[in-house]
Amino acid sequence: MTGPAAPTPSALTALRPLPLTAVRLDRSGLLGGWQERNATATLPHCVDQLTAYGNLANLRRVTGDSDAAFAGMWFADTDVYKTLEAAAWSGTQPGFVTDTISLLEKAQDADGYLNSYYQVDHVDQQWTDLGFSHEMYSAGHLIQAAVAAARTTDAPQLLGVARRFADLLVRRFGPDGADLIDGHPEVETALVELYRLTGHEPYLALARRLVELRGHGLLGPGRFGPRYWQDHTPLLDADEATGHAVRQMYLLAGAVDVAVETRDAALLAAAERLWESALASKTYLTGGQGSRHKDEGFGDPYELPPDRAYAETCAAIGSFQLAWRLLLATGKARYADEMERLLHNGIAGSIALDGRSFFYSNPLQLRTGHDGSHEDTPSQRLTWYSCACCPPNLARLMASLHGYVATATPGGLQLHLYAAGTVVDGDYTLDVRTSYPWDERIDITVTAAGDGPWTLALRVPAWCRDARLSVNGSLVRAGAQEGYLRVTRTWRAGDVVSLVLAMPPRLVGAHPRVDAVRGCAALARGPVVYCLEHADLPPSLDGVLFEDLELDAAHPLVIAATHDLPTAHDLTTPHDGAAQPVAPVAILATLRARAAEPADLYRPLAPSTAGTVTATVPAIPYFLWANREPGPMRVWIPLAAREE
């Protein structure tokens, strides 16, 4: 059985996911280390928080086993479902899984309804406020948890619960039911996955119906207007990603699932078009999406403030899930590129080194004097949130991470994400050894080769200008085609494929329409975006305000291992106290303290003069920020005036 998103044999799809058991990520690698941390720290933490914050007690109120008040958000059940899904993918937390599934079976109404907020205090309001009630959204997360459990275990209980709820949805909102949709898309992709698992066509039909009903104003304007929940125009006609970023990404993920299973090329094209629109003018350098705190929404085109970036963790996860579906559907490398960018930046940055605290919004800048007292703009990660959608969402993604690494086609295997581990596809077994993304070399040993020729395709990321592939030491002269280097041959056990993706540190600029970072550059290496953090300023810059530092772009950038840098040393020690096998790489940049300026906020325009105080400062991977003492940070660094 596969991981998330498994097209049926008849689906319109270019690539096929491998069975979840086909890939194993080594904990010595970055991705495998994250997955290990997820299983040993994040997931247990989530399970604990479900008790501490009352999510499980909410369900026990339904069964009469708790008299506590309802706690948390009205969609608090979804935190339980996402944690269940994570536990299923990771194969851990059996006690929590068993107990919770029993609780859910007991809490479910006879007709299949299950929602602890609406089953005790607000029974008469069931299905009355679909714009904000999240009832189908909650059902969707229940279904996804059940699909994960069914794909990874033989236990049928949770699937039974999910199907009873899904059948209720079909009766209520299917072709014979009401023309209504949920304010928060999510159930669409869940229903398609349930169809994939069960073959029960009405689930797919309902998913398609919900996608098609959206965009006709059924939800009304709500608090933020119909664009907020993508109900302003049918998806087939939409030309711009808009509104609440998570809703937009979840909707598109569901739409792609519907499109591939119904072989609806127009719907797939619409999803690709909206994805392109988001990437063209509404996505942060980290892959994060959502420029506004007020409605957690996409802003206008090119409205991408680094300080007020909302870039919700769930939006990045939704974008990752969408990119995965588009990759499967089309085979285009750019979707895998985006998965890589998200994973190493917007997603990885949302979690602390110890795996037990989280960002909900993921800004690209924090100023000196920042007021971090609010949940939506904390100075450091928090252990939980009043709306705790992000942590268990991250847990379910990390738990299924090995499912996204590689795909197959008849006669071929595609490696999309690079990490130490093993890949098994039928008779073939690959052993991948790499310290990517810190090291530019990826060695792949064929340890079992099967019979006859097959094609190994290795993604060459768009950021890479110099990719070299060798087989058994011989350079392969062919260049990448459509983002992949491909080698077709009859492989033998012991063959070694080496891919070197040159990753010199580089200066990144933004389109000049991105007003918010005009005159700035960002640092990147390979797929990793870097940032300056206050903790790394040397004593020679004592007394210089962080905001008065500029980048001297004329000086070459060099790299250094973080364990060689006193200030960044703490970042080489992961959650279990052991040093990381390969320390993250820092980029050493030359900064220049701005020359003295008048204090006036506004003044006659004058060219700036270059400062004279310079220092070499390590920039660290963005995803490692806020793991030391709180302080200012920035991804986009002002460029110093050139010396005349």
Place this chain on the structure above:
Amino acid sequence: MTGPAAPTPSALTALRPLPLTAVRLDRSGLLGGWQERNATATLPHCVDQLTAYGNLANLRRVTGDSDAAFAGMWFADTDVYKTLEAAAWSGTQPGFVTDTISLLEKAQDADGYLNSYYQVDHVDQQWTDLGFSHEMYSAGHLIQAAVAAARTTDAPQLLGVARRFADLLVRRFGPDGADLIDGHPEVETALVELYRLTGHEPYLALARRLVELRGHGLLGPGRFGPRYWQDHTPLLDADEATGHAVRQMYLLAGAVDVAVETRDAALLAAAERLWESALASKTYLTGGQGSRHKDEGFGDPYELPPDRAYAETCAAIGSFQLAWRLLLATGKARYADEMERLLHNGIAGSIALDGRSFFYSNPLQLRTGHDGSHEDTPSQRLTWYSCACCPPNLARLMASLHGYVATATPGGLQLHLYAAGTVVDGDYTLDVRTSYPWDERIDITVTAAGDGPWTLALRVPAWCRDARLSVNGSLVRAGAQEGYLRVTRTWRAGDVVSLVLAMPPRLVGAHPRVDAVRGCAALARGPVVYCLEHADLPPSLDGVLFEDLELDAAHPLVIAATHDLPTAHDLTTPHDGAAQPVAPVAILATLRARAAEPADLYRPLAPSTAGTVTATVPAIPYFLWANREPGPMRVWIPLAAREE
């Protein structure tokens, strides 16, 4: 009787306001024209909207004369009070005033309580949610309306209503009452004004008590933390303007009133310190304040995005009221400078040419493709708002505008704001003739001179680098001292004082810590900030995206009258169809369309190359934007790369 904020004789104050009858603004001038438009268009519009939106019906529910549902915000009464105050200052709308005062008298409870939201449906919740109930805030606006009525008429009814409510506040929250404060400051300044009018000390004592109780966490964290309502630290200890901008400004205005009446120099110093902090890093070029939509709040220092500027109209009005109080208390010109900046930009821009539509938030940039469907980010002014605090607030300011123009000291008269009109102070009468701010010359004729010498002080704005003063044609050689040019002499009727404030168009830069406008300049002339608006682009720029235009700062700026410019011609016709006596001045700037760029949102950093398509484009006064077809606008214009 004076206009708003009239210190008692014993107050700690440097300047004294003139009686409201002492100044008349000519409708031919900009300020007088605004005041006229306010009386003939805005105020009648507000009165109409109070009926249309149910505010008056809300009060009639209390008296049993309406069975409609409560309409609008729970503090909807304040729209009535502010409109009443505006009517009082302007001496118009007598029918509305009489009827509404009778209604209020009838609606008031026997103990003095008056609040239509809490008198019918939520009686048991009176005084139970002071953080958000706005009950004292509403009382404050009632009191201010009553003070205005008492200062401009002989009718005592409204003052009776206000005093009965104020006496209730004293009983409930005075020294013998509860230690509680309102989440929204406003009543403090109102109580001091009521004390000034009545001499009743307990009102002053309560105001002082409310200022001193704030900052001790009495309100709890609420939704946005204690900084939101300035309850995180006592005002005397605070060093940074923070939280909800309107609340901060209203609190400081009340604190200054308390400080001057209680001769509390430390409290006055604290208010000045917080004002300075706001001006140093948290104020827009237009004088607007509030960088965040989510909590209508100040952001972090230097967080001043032009596109997402909240810059609520009420915050600008509150800042104006605070600056006026600080001007009176200290006599410092910088406060009058700020009043001038606010009036000609942040405040003036909030209202349409016709006086009947309004901005609530006042952005400094609107992009191509802006989604203007939300009330908080409309593309054009709206005729009313679901929270309609701003329009009647503007109406009461404009109605009392003549009260802010000049002040007196023993033996002296100070002119702070320049506009055509007359000023009478005792035996002296001045006739002011000017087309300021379009013309740089202000002629002041002494039409009645009285006996003995006195000093005329004329403000020289900080933006002015070349001020020339002549008396009867002879140049006065003395320079400005502390922001004022002063002439002391025994004046004779017929003496003419001419002040020329040189106002070449100028390029303004921002402190480099203002990340959001790095690499940009703004255009200004005199006190007026300019903007580029899409409607003014010439046909030669057809097909160029507004966001791809940059300013060629090497070309000199020149000025032109808007009535000579086809695109800006509509801006010379005010509300009544007659052409303005003096057309606003435009600044002609040379723009350069950016050279073709790759479409990629992010790319290797490369220096931009100067475009080759240039055009001369008029920039219009910011306050005139959005009076033609909707389209993009910007105050901060990217600077074109220099040609090598």
